[in-house]
Amino acid sequence: MSAAASAPERQPRRVRARAVAGYGSGIVLGAVVWQVVGYSTPQQVFVPLTTTLQRLGQLISSGELGSALWTSFQSYLVGLALALVVGAFAGILLARRRLLRVAFEPYVIALYATPMVGIIPFLLALLGYAFWPKVVVIFLFAVFPVLLNTQRGAQSIPPEQLDVARVYRTKELGVWQHVIIPYTLPFLMTGVRQSLARGLVGMIASDFFLSADGLGSLLITASERFDTAAMLAITLVITAIGLALIGIGRFLESRFARWKTT
């Protein structure tokens, strides 16, 4: 510990080598543990990494995984797009109109804290197994981070910028176009980063209970067949998707953070 803490000034290359060794041994260790646990437990409980990868290959070549991914991502993308548009618009509106803010902000915050999985049974009863209830669930999971971050951004616009727009008698539409939206975009992107992850939770949850074909229902089916290899393989895929989305979110955030002045 003390060696690693005092080393950066002296030998950066050695520290980097140690970090790479650390990450590498972490990956190798994880794979070995997976393999060993897989071999030493019953097949229904856990399977080795190699078996999991074989099953993953089968799922890919049979097309099951591809079609499930496509089904799931259709609703994910539509839900997320809706959340983005509605969240951004409502966020700016709440920031611009004090009446609306005072009236609705407590409800927005309460809904943000609401575990949205709770409404899935109600949506199922109302709309049945279909595309749109899944979109609604994903939308509800994803909309509030966008809304609240956009609102925070739009409220932090320096008054001078708005005053300049007012001096030139800019119409509300122009104020949005030239002042509010450019200023708020980096904040919006922070919301998007959070929403990408939350939307994925919504996607899996809605897949479990509102869908007969999708990534989540593939998991449920595998669990009913005690097909642990398939479950682990799908979980691996979901992990990869989750990490990819985090990467995309971080990229978007840093890409737009460049013109954030404060």
Add this chain to the structure above:
Amino acid sequence: MSADAPHIRAGARKLRQASAVTQAVPEERPGPGRGTARNDADSTQAKGRASLWQATALRVGAGILLLAIWQVGAKLFAPSYIATPVGAIGAIPGVLGDSSFWSSTGATLLAIVEGLAIAVVAGTVIGLAMGRLPDLNRILGMYVGAFYAIPLIAIVPLITVWFGYTPQARLAMVVLEAVLPIIYNVAEGSRQVSSVYLDVTRIHHAPWWRVWGGVVFPNATPYVLAGVDLALGRAVIGAVVAEYVTAINGLGYYIIFNVRSFHEDQGAVALVVIVLFALAVRALVNLTIARVMPWYRPAKEA
């Protein structure tokens, strides 16, 4: 000074309003809701007690409006069994008199509290170790990061295979969901121990357990609470999804059972209980942070 500021700002605004052509200023344009927006803004700047009343009235009014839209919409467009606010309020006495509701509430809330307690202990230990031991952090960090990034409810089916359709499956889910943000926060927090404090311990040749107990751990406590704040919402989701899948006694199952047997209003009452519980625990955590550790500024949600 600070007492004067609102006056000055209000005065400046009056001047601006007086000099501007009223219709050119976006906020001044007449239209539905817009005129009242200006009135409200003025009254808030007046900082009277009346503005607080107005704000409260506005909030209550907005809440009633939302519920009314739901009520009318459900009555006009939805089948009769769909939950409505009036129906849910009417269902409250029946739900409160229902012993299965109380046992469900107890089961779910106890599982969440128990899981949070386990997660706090385990998360603090793992987080402290990861924060202070860089090598351990390199090995474990990516796994914690990866599990924190993915929707953990995806492993509910696996958990049901491991634990069966039992309350232990729900507890395992709650612990898993809750432990990750706590580990993450505590590791982050213990990395930020001021090196001055550590130097002092080194000068005095403090044994490792006094360094950890006296400096590292107290420094990490607010991060534990901040982790609990983030963990709570995840824990509730984990518990409810586990109950949906395993159909064990709990509020999630109470909801699904009632909705399936066309008693949506009763289910809605249970949902409101879950939400109120989540809000209450969050408020408690934030109050504790504000009271016990006023120096701590909560980090933004990751």
